[in-house]
Amino acid sequence: MRGVxxxxxxxxxxxxxxxxxxxxxxxxxxxxxxxxxLNILGSTGEANSFDGKARKTVMRWAAGALDRSRLMVGxxxxxxxxxxxxxxxxxxxxxxxxxxxxxxxxxPLSDDGLFAWYARLHDALHGRKIQIxxxxxxxxxxxxxxxxxxxxxxxxWPDRFKGIKDSSGKLEYCRxxxxxxxxxxxxxxxxxxxxxxxxxxxxxxxSATANQTSSLSAQLWSDRENPDATLVEKISKxxxxxxxxxxxxxxxxxxxxxxxxxxxxxxxxxxxELDEAxxxxxxxxxxxxxxx
Numbered sequence: 001m002r003g004v005x006x007x008x009x010x011x012x013x014x015x016x017x018x019x020x021x022x023x024x025x026x027x028x029x030x031x032x033x034x035x036x037x038l039n040i041l042g043s044t045g046e047a048n049s050f051d052g053k054a055r056k057t058v059m060r061w062a063a064g065a066l067d068r069s070r071l072m073v074g075x076x077x078x079x080x081x082x083x084x085x086x087x088x089x090x091x092x093x094x095x096x097x098x099x100x101x102x103x104x105x106x107x108p109l110s111d112d113g114l115f116a117w118y119a120r121l122h123d124a125l126h127g128r129k130i131q132i133x134x135x136x137x138x139x140x141x142x143x144x145x146x147x148x149x150x151x152x153x154x155x156x157w158p159d160r161f162k163g164i165k166d167s168s169g170k171l172e173y174c175r176x177x178x179x180x181x182x183x184x185x186x187x188x189x190x191x192x193x194x195x196x197x198x199x200x201x202x203x204x205x206x207s208a209t210a211n212q213t214s215s216l217s218a219q220l221w222s223d224r225e226n227p228d229a230t231l232v233e234k235i236s237k238x239x240x241x242x243x244x245x246x247x248x249x250x251x252x253x254x255x256x257x258x259x260x261x262x263x264x265x266x267x268x269x270x271x272x273e274l275d276e277a278x279x280x281x282x283x284x285x286x287x288x289x290x291x292x
Contacts, residue, residue: 001072001097002203003036004217005187006210007044009252010058012266018058022261024065031070034218035210041074042099043137044208044248049268052082056089063093076101076135080117084124091130099133099165104141111149118153122160133163133185144168147176154181165189165206175200191217192236195227208251209239212289241285245278246271253279258289
């Protein structure tokens, strides 16, 4: 997988149950409007607020209706057993890539302990072909996956540990990985990083705001050898405006405007829907959204 990958939000009812028709319609819209792939059931998809049953339901929907070669699915939890179960289930459905958070609850966590956790996941997958992408999100997990651990796992099982989504926001981390492991697929979490993708060898980006910038980001990815500074500035402005408000409620609010379905605004606590002042703060970009 390469290019622009949107981290897809999950529409829910007012009681927190995923909604199939809205979900698939938005996924299909993204794939038709610039996205090379989709990351489902990641942080933007509120995956860690769903139980295993709901996650498997959404996984079935996407696998049954979308091109699975253009999907990666979040299967990581602090529980090794649950992570094994979700990742094995994803493999059975035909997913090629699982995005796996590190076991973030018990800290401090040694490098050897982290290696052992991922090694146990690999062993439990037996002959399954599903690839594992690391998911580095220290702002949420409280830990940064050490480059040395990624290197050790990738070099020990290169056909299993194939890539990483880095949401740290520190591009020097991504640059270090591409320099050290040129065959590792490295995806920063910002579309703006596509402007240096050719220089540093990024595989693309995996971004929440790609839900709003998909067509612009596709253009930037296409022209990555000679990025347009004006286009980079435009994408950066959209991202900074979104980031000025709570990220996931904001992305879902903007999708509600794009799609015309207010149900998209529902979020699972502890998230709260945007209030009118927060919505007003987004007016600068809402007038320019690409709608269905």
